[in-house]
Amino acid sequence: MHFNLSIKAESDKLKFGDEAGLVKFFIEGENLEKLVDDFFASFSFPQNFIQKKSFLDKKNNSLTYYSSFGEPSVIFLKKAKVDKDFSSDFFRDYFAGLLPTLKSKQIKTVHVVVPAFSHFPGHFISDEYLIQTIVEGIHLGNYTFDKYKSEKNPKKNLQFVLHYSNKSLVSKVIEKTNQIMSAVHFTRDLVNEPAITLTPQEFAKRTKSELTKLGVKVTVMNKKELQKRKMNAILAVGGASNHEPLMMVLEYKPKTSRKKIALVGKGVTYDSGGLSIKPTQSMLEMKADMAGGGCVVGTIRAAAALKLPVEIIGVIPCVENMINGSAYKPGDVIVSASGKSIEVKDTDAEGRIVLADALHYASKQKPDEIIDFATLTGAIAVALGVIIAGMFTKNDDLAKRLNDAGNKTFERLWRMPFWDDYKTMIKSEIADVSNLGPRWGGAITAGKFLEHFVDEKIPWAHLDIAGPAIKHEYNNYTKNWDTGYGVRLMVDYLENI
Known part of the structure; x- marks a missing residue:
């Protein structure tokens, strides 16, 4: 500071x-x-x-x-x-x-x-x-x-x-806002931390240390537990790193609750692209590929500090997408925890793969809503620029409430097309779904991939935050460091639920 x-x-x-x-x-x-x-x-x-x-x-x-x-x-x-x-x-x-x-x-x-x-x-x-x-x-x-x-x-x-x-x-405003901004700063510290330090294990350690003080239960599923639960999507993406994959489950249960909300965040602490390796320039910001997970942690930290009357389950799959002889490969087929199979066409489309197991787990908890956050695609920044996140949902009520919170907090969202026509673009001849579609509409087909792993009876929104989560020049508070995008948005959303 x-x-x-x-x-x-x-x-x-x-x-x-x-x-x-x-x-x-x-x-x-x-x-x-x-x-x-x-x-x-x-x-x-x-x-x-x-x-x-x-x-x-x-x-x-x-x-x-x-x-x-x-x-x-x-x-x-x-x-x-x-x-x-x-x-x-x-x-x-x-x-x-x-x-x-x-x-x-x-x-x-x-x-x-x-x-x-x-x-x-x-x-x-x-x-x-x-x-x-x-x-x-x-x-x-x-x-x-x-x-x-x-x-x-x-x-x-x-x-x-x-x-x-x-x-x-x-x-009263100062007291409340101090709590919100403390959570935003905690998220920013996580997202700005270099990957050499913020491994999946360190991410979980810091989260547990910070949130348990506020009465949030933090469970860390290690590699053995992931294997037991057949979370092969997370295991495949994290299989080439010396830092084993894990999944965090955060549980905030207030004394009284209006709703039960599941927040799912992509926690890729570093993304080299895997065997579909990125060029060096594209790797420079990949320490921030866990910004979705950071947003979930910060949101729950703020909700607990403010004692918001909403039960929240946070689910964060944490991996490093690296390269060695155990790396998953283009052409592989992964059978996820849901039983649905995934054809891997590009190992650099890894975020959606780890979220497949996480979204399935979240659905099994039977929440009233699921909202996920991920720096999922560069395509969303091409479509919308870096100052706004893309929102994908079929639920009009959920979309309106999220959009209202975004406009109020200036962490804005834009609702993207989400018709089922786009599902045909990620069909696979050898598996239930492919992890990559054609060049066009890449942010939308990524969202349609995730839809395969969400209970269709549960209102769900996918927020692709790849643009505004990363530092950019358009505001005085986003210029030098990654932004902590989404925490202020979600606190307002939860307050008005």
């Missing part, structure tokens, strides 16, 4: 200590110049004409003002233009970008004047959620993954103070 961070709530009244900063938002409109003048007059600070002119210019939207006349020492002015391009990610992204810049400023406390909810009609469901996005942005901006840097600067203390008319409400 950049700072030893704390966040607290205060009333509208501003009171500054030494080395303080202030964040003030202005809504663009006809009275902007007067509002800026009145703001500076309230501090008896002189304005710099050039800076003011620059800030009022429509081409600019921010200003950093340094005061030599008292506290606050630094004022960050930010314009918000509430138009068709404004989104609920505005405050989250702004604070995620602001926080790293504070390392070069000698500030101990940053005061934030939370703008009125009424300024943003249709963009936030409540003032509570508007404040939550601010707290999320502060946490996201504070995240780093630098544990392997030999030289580290000592972390300084930094406190954010959020000023709002309802101090009690802000305090």
